[in-house]
Amino acid sequence: MTAPLLQLSAVTKDYRGLRPLRIEHLEVAAGDQLAIVGLDRPAAEVFINLVTGATLPDKGEISAFGRPTAAIQDSADWLATLDRFGIVSERAVLLDALSVLQNLAVPFSLEIEPPPDRVQSLVRALAGEVGLHAASWDRPVADLDLPARLRVRFARALALEPSVLLLEHPSARLTGGDAASIGRDLRAVSERRGVAAVTLTADPEFAAVIAARVFTLEPGTGRLVERRRGWFRRS
16 A cells, blocks of 8 residues: 555644644645635644645654654755655745746756756746646736736646645636636646646635535534535535
8 A cells, every 4th residue: 555645643743723623634645635724824824834744743743755853854855856746836935027838947956047948948837737828828927817826836836756746725806707617727727637636725615616526624623524515505
């Protein structure tokens, strides 16, 4: 049996919120498409810091790629682990004055004015894969609407071919129609690549679109309760 990519057991982390972040048990296997409803933005940031090993839990254990995050020895070791994650977050700064292609070139090269031909080929393919229209590729990112900016963040998270994607409230500023459409597109790309994805959201309808399995966090206990398909429609 293949070991999970991520495993959290009896985790507690006090981050000076209303109550500590608690996760009783979570496993993420290769290719899983999961969503967790019930973490606000501060808690979502704490969750991402924990699973990537940026911080350690007060109690419990977190393993990433078969290794406890507590075993990370130094910054070089941590960066090697971090490279296996792709993080989609508004905290990841976009360079608004630069074009879409230049922003997508950043993970590959410091030469972005213009990117080398090899890098341009990579980023054009990436932009097309996530649904960014070719007409937008040479436009400054500042000119893009919110759905297109999210696609840029998603493409950049995919650039180095991560094993796990972590999406931090990706639909927070989108309208319902935009959220549903982009949720379907992002899930399709993740499934086609076979990359696992964990989406943290406050929107249960978006969760049902972007993920195959949806969990709701009980904050007092840390239990993750799985919602059956169709539950959102009945509710």
